[in-house]
Amino acid sequence: MRKRHRRPGSGELMGRSPDGSGGGTQPTDVLHPADSDAPAVRVRGLLKSYSGVPAVDGVDLDIRRGEIFALLGPNGAGKTTFVEILEGYRRRDGGEVAVLGWDPGRDRADLKPRMGIVLQSTGVEPYLTVRETLTMYAGFYPHHRPVDEVVELVGLTDKRDDRVARLSGGQQRRLDMAIALAGDPELLFLDEPTTGFDPSARHEAWEVIKNLASLGKTVMLTTHYMDEAQYLADEVAVIARGKIVARGPPSTLGLRDQARVRVRYRLPVGVSPPAGLGGLRGSDGFVEVSVDDPVVALHQLTGWAIDHGLGLDGLEVIRPSLEDVYLSLTKDLSVAGAPSVSNLGEAEPG
Numbered sequence: 593m594r595k596r597h598r599r600p601g602s603g604e605l606m607g608r609s610p611d612g613s614g615g616g617t618q619p620t621d622v623l624h625p626a627d628s629d630a631p632a633v634r635v636r637g638l639l640k641s642y643s644g645v646p647a648v649d650g651v652d653l654d655i656r657r658g659e660i661f662a663l664l665g666p667n668g669a670g671k672t673t674f675v676e677i678l679e680g681y682r683r684r685d686g687g688e689v690a691v692l693g694w695d696p697g698r699d700r701a702d703l704k705p706r707m708g709i710v711l712q713s714t715g716v717e718p719y720l721t722v723r724e725t726l727t728m729y730a731g732f733y734p735h736h737r738p739v740d741e742v743v744e745l746v747g748l749t750d751k752r753d754d755r756v757a758r759l760s761g762g763q764q765r766r767l768d769m770a771i772a773l774a775g776d777p778e779l780l781f782l783d784e785p786t787t788g789f790d791p792s793a794r795h796e797a798w799e800v801i802k803n804l805a806s807l808g809k810t811v812m813l814t815t816h817y818m819d820e821a822q823y824l825a826d827e828v829a830v831i832a833r834g835k836i837v838a839r840g841p842p843s844t845l846g847l848r849d850q851a852r853v854r855v856r857y858r859l860p861v862g863v864s865p866p867a868g869l870g871g872l873r874g875s876d877g878f879v880e881v882s883v884d885d886p887v888v889a890l891h892q893l894t895g896w897a898i899d900h901g902l903g904l905d906g907l908e909v910i911r912p913s914l915e916d917v918y919l920s921l922t923k924d925l926s927v928a929g930a931p932s933v934s935n936l937g938e939a940e941p942g
Contacts, residue, residue, distance in 0.1 A: 638687035649834035662825035708772030718757035733775035762793030782813035818915040
């Protein structure tokens with residue numbers, strides 16, 4: 593996903609009506625901002641095109657309050673445009689959008705204090721300390737969260753008096769999250785929050801995000817890491833060519849839980865596999881077979897091996913991973929050559 597650079601004044605946005613004429617679009621089934629039972633995000637028939645090419649093409653989506661929601665998709669699939677419309681930074685051409693009960697195209701001044709945004713790259717004054725930085729940002733909000741509490745929440749207590757320039761990359765990313773939390777938002781947008789992290793820093797960041805959800809925050813994140821979505825998300829949606837092509841919990845996305853399972857094992861040279869569990873033998877000597885019921889298959893296979901005094905080297909049961917499902921869903925929906933916001937020349941509104 594490309595890096596976003598926003599100009600001052602973007603809070604003055606006005607949404608467009610479905611005919612593209614401007615003037616704001618209040619959802620027909622209006623959600624009252626104080627209605628805690630309503631979804632944090634509700635989208636119906638969302639449309640956005642650039643030079644006649646759809647970037648978001650009739651998306652319907654609900655995100656429940658208090659959940660971590662992951663949006664997946666290849667570059668150019670429409671993720672950035674979709675999220676920027678929800679944040680109020682980009683006008684839509686049509687459809688209905690309610691974020692915490694507000695229309696982000698028309699009511700951004702009301703919505704802005706209630707949401708936090710963590711971009712891929714931010715510019716923070718390097719010579720301020722962590723505490724000074726958060727104190728400054730907290731001062732922008734009438735009802736901010738206590739600074740020391742935010743510092744502790746993101747795991748920077750030991751670094752609170754260090755200058756930003758002295759923080760590691762992972763610690764600076766924690767500071768980005770702290771800044772987004774300074775106003776005690778109800779909804780957080782995280783744009784590829786762990787890109788460039790080493791494995792240890794990524795897992796530390798994941799725990800911070802989990803902590804946010806435990807506080808009742810709604811989190812929407814975009815990521816290219818399938819293990820990140822698998823670990824963090826309560827629900828996942830895959831977008832390709834501006835359309836949602838699949839949605840559900842990571843464990844069941846694309847009927848992943850119902851897909852056939854692969855059983856893989858290696859036999860001694862010259863030994864033929866048992867009937868019904870032979871599959872294909874690769875050049876590495878491994879036999880791989882797809883089965884509907886791995887419990888029955890393993891019972892038959894291990895029983896046969898014990899009866900014949902054989903070992904099953906490297907025996908493993910492989911279910912389709914989230915990455916397997918993602919690649920299957922998007923392989924025929926290539927966006928190669930699809931226009932992006934940057935090469936179509938549409939300036940950021942402001």
